Amino acid sequence: MTGHLGSNRPGGVTSPLSGRGEVFSFTTMYNVPQGYEDQKPYTVALVKLDEGPMVTAQLTDVNASDVKIGMRVEMVTRKLREEGDEGQIIYGYKFRPILVVGAAN
8 A cells, every 4th residue: 555645754755654554542423524424323543554653534344343442454445425416426545454364263
């Protein structure tokens, strides 16, 4: 996911971020902003990226009861909402638990 997130450093140099980190804090939203009603309840987390910065984003592909402080997550692109009479789809980033491929049972 390198290149999806970037940080501005002095001198205009951009440093790519991995898009991976861990849940630092989280809450489940029951009263949601307009445009997100069909998704409620949903969980929002403060994610500390491996490179240091913190970002706030909705979590996806996980039940609220399974979210834990320190859980490893990765950024993914997902539908955020639909806008306007024509239902224009707005995409953005969310975080999901890191998928472990080939893990032994």
